[in-house]
Amino acid sequence: MTVLVTGGAGYIGSHMVLALADAGRETMVLDDLSTGFVAQVPDGVPLVRGDCGDEALLKRLIREFGVTAIVHFAGSIVVPDSVTNPLGYYLNNTVRSRALIAAAVEGGVRNFIFSSTAAVYGEPEVSPIAESSAMQPISPYGASKLMTEWMLRDIVAAHDIRSVVLRYFNVAGADPQGRSGQSFPRATHLIKLACQAALGQRSHLDVFGQDYATPDGTCVRDYIHVSDLARAHVLALDHLEDGGESLTMNCGYGRGFSVLEVIEAVKRVSGVDFEVRLAPRRAGDPPSLVAATDLIRSRLGFKPARDDLDLIVADALRWELALQQNAQAAVSKREPALAG
Ligand SMILES: NC(=O)c1ccc[n+]([C@@H]2O[C@H](COP(=O)([O-])OP(=O)(O)OC[C@H]3O[C@@H](n4cnc5c(N)ncnc54)[C@H](O)[C@@H]3O)[C@@H](O)[C@H]2O)c1
């Protein structure tokens, strides 16, 4: 009954590994460490360094570790990068997911959870966004994830495997116990960058676009605490293991904050009035993304525990400070097993 977590050395995946370990579940991680860190995988959880698109490796791991469920976080995640490097995004998010799912089918893995994204909706006209809304991604990132959703839908219909697809909105914050957080130094996420500005690691923060059709002209996003998101995955796994049907659900809180509101929150929580500069729009950014959350609440009984922007910011800030105080925090403490 081992749960294989791809991308488990990354930001969200590491919180899922913690949630599974806290629940007493057998877990293992497959990660190529392109943006993840060995130190983010708890001691005692096997970590294999390898590619989630390596079908032969996957088949071997499924057999050797007795894998019964896969939670698939591994992928490339930066929307503007996907605009300049679409081939890389379709390879890592779509082609490699196909190989992983093929290994799962062949290896008899019955339960599969996939990290999708609000970016599959593109620029929706109605807010909050229901799962039944039109899917018209405006970035290769969103399209690469949508293609994987479609593959899963068809594979679930044809084979003995069920899936939960979770479409995350904007994930932020850090483990309240301080065990993990967003550690990638070149991360592009607003809350992390604003925390870095508050801690003096950046001279200023850019606001990308002030002429969107939103209340204050800056983009609106639905920020969900990473620990709540991890709990949603545990509920999704319970649902599948109890024989529940395949589902596709939004993961958010159902309310949005603008870029300027987030900056205010970071200034309020940190007590630091860092410099903010107005900058041009960033490629691939939809004006507003806010989740309709009825489905996940009713089907999984999901109840957020940390739905509070200041709390999210406080946890993110504490993690950023810990990284700053211990520059070694994100450096390997032990060597992973090598694939092959
Ligand atoms: N962060 C967000 O706000 C957000 C929003 C929506 C969806 N998501 C999705 O959640 C998932 C996790 O995102 P994250 O924020 O934790 O990013 P992350 O970059 O911290 O984690 C991704 C992990 O996958 C690993 N990885 C990448 N390609 C791999 C490959 N081919 N084989 C093995 N490992 C590989 C990386 O080393 C990293 O540890 C992604 O699929 C992303 O698309 C994230």
Ligand SMILES: O=c1ccn([C@@H]2O[C@H](COP(=O)(O)OP(=O)(O)O[C@H]3O[C@H](CO)[C@H](O)[C@H](O)[C@H]3O)[C@@H](O)[C@H]2O)c(=O)[nH]1
């Ligand atoms: O320095 C910055 C960084 C970001 N922003 C703005 O803040 C908002 C949020 O940007 P993030 O980079 O934090 O997050 P995104 O909305 O671009 O994307 C995130 O959420 C998406 C789903 O909504 C995807 O899944 C993606 O993987 C994940 O990074 C955007 O309007 C962006 O333009 C700024 O103004 N300045």
